[in-house]
Amino acid sequence: MSIHAAAGFAPKYASPVARAKIGAAPDDGLSAIQALGQLAHYARDTTIFSDGDDALYAYKIVKGTVRLCKMLSDGRRQIAEFLRAGDFFGFEWRDAYSLTAEALEDTVVVRVPRARLDRLGEERRDVQHMLMSLLCNDLCVAQNHLLLLGRQTARERVVSFVLALAARNKAKSGDTLAVPMCRQDIADYLGLTIETVCRAISELKRARLIGVPNRTQIVVLNLAALREIAGHDA
Amino acid sequence: MSIHAAAGFAPKYASPVARAKIGAAPDDGLSAIQALGQLAHYARDTTIFSDGDDALYAYKIVKGTVRLCKMLSDGRRQIAEFLRAGDFFGFEWRDAYSLTAEALEDTVVVRVPRARLDRLGEERRDVQHMLMSLLCNDLCVAQNHLLLLGRQTARERVVSFVLALAARNKAKSGDTLAVPMCRQDIADYLGLTIETVCRAISELKRARLIGVPNRTQIVVLNLAALREIAGHDA
């Protein structure tokens, strides 16, 4: 199931060739990759690797959630991406990791030595293609994130965040979304303070666009109106 | 010379293998790529490709400067990257471009059909490696940009921008930097308004950290102090 999620990760940016092969044998490259790895467990709020570490392993999430972030020396933090079961990461750098990966809840991963992954990439064209597609997808995600951080208001950012959660789950109006990250993580992802995130969420709640039964769930009440606020296709 | 610039583009993130091959024959993969392409010219402020277009070509800049940007429907713009002679772009997407490329001054490029580039990638391992390294580098650049947009102040952003210009030219205190982009472009790159950029530049000028002889040049007067303000290695 986690395999399946990863195979469907970046269909939009997959090359024709990669798509054909993945289509023919959905988890082909990935199962080969996973065969090279071993399971590892990380507890809540533990570091998987740090910015600057030698990039010895690539990872695939089996269960849990991971945040990728960069820090300034004074402690300011920017989260680049949240990753969930099925997502693949750590293959994006050749020498050293350029950011830090932390488990934000108890997380199980498959850990694959980079040397082996590189060798597999040499041998198998489909694996090479898949890595390329994943990279392209990450880049595309990052570029949309740039637009959000540089040019959107606090309300728009929070709405975009909710819509991104909804898109991942293919949620419709009425569906409930799991929110595994705390408010501070959301703030650091959106380039805001925790208070501003709270206020924006409360505002959406008052406007009946979302419901907030508790701190780890959000109910999508009016998807169309949310999309209207975000202002561009998410 | 532009070839050389591209070969040295991402040494920090190049794999040992890629480095060895590139080291042995510096412009090997790139000259092969360029042989597949044809020259094209774009006048100032013309569009090379638009967000959503079919990704038919990849490009390498021979002369000039290009901006990659994303737009919101109401006109707000975020520039993801400035590219200069030697830089390679447009290979980052498999189906459609995910952002818009515009010439910000008269620009000459080598235009390579994507189909040919993909074929060359299949045949030549070093080309595949080079593309991978370029992608990784772009991703790393984007992630640093996220930190800038999400967590740095206006002054820090402008200083980071100046330092990035300086780094590209390996400039030392006293050196003059060419600034081919207008203030509005800088603002859209830094997620600020043009007025805030101007004020920050003026402030740096008053503090004798930089000199501004005219709108297209900046003189680095105190590199160490600038680095101090930016707060992290650039």
Place this chain on the structure above:
DNA sequence: CGTTGCTTTGATGCCCGTCAATGATTGTGG
């Protein structure tokens, strides 16, 4: 049931955006 950590809400202030005017530079036609 108190403690602890996270979240929410309120009060206040500041950084940066907005609006506006002036200055500097470039291009054009007489």
Place this chain on the structure above:
DNA sequence: CCACAATCATTGACGGGCATCAAAGCAACG
């Protein structure tokens, strides 16, 4: 070569959105 317009850059005045500071809710835990 100059006059003029057009464009871009700079500076100032002002206001708003978000950060900061502070306190009160609220759920999970021992």
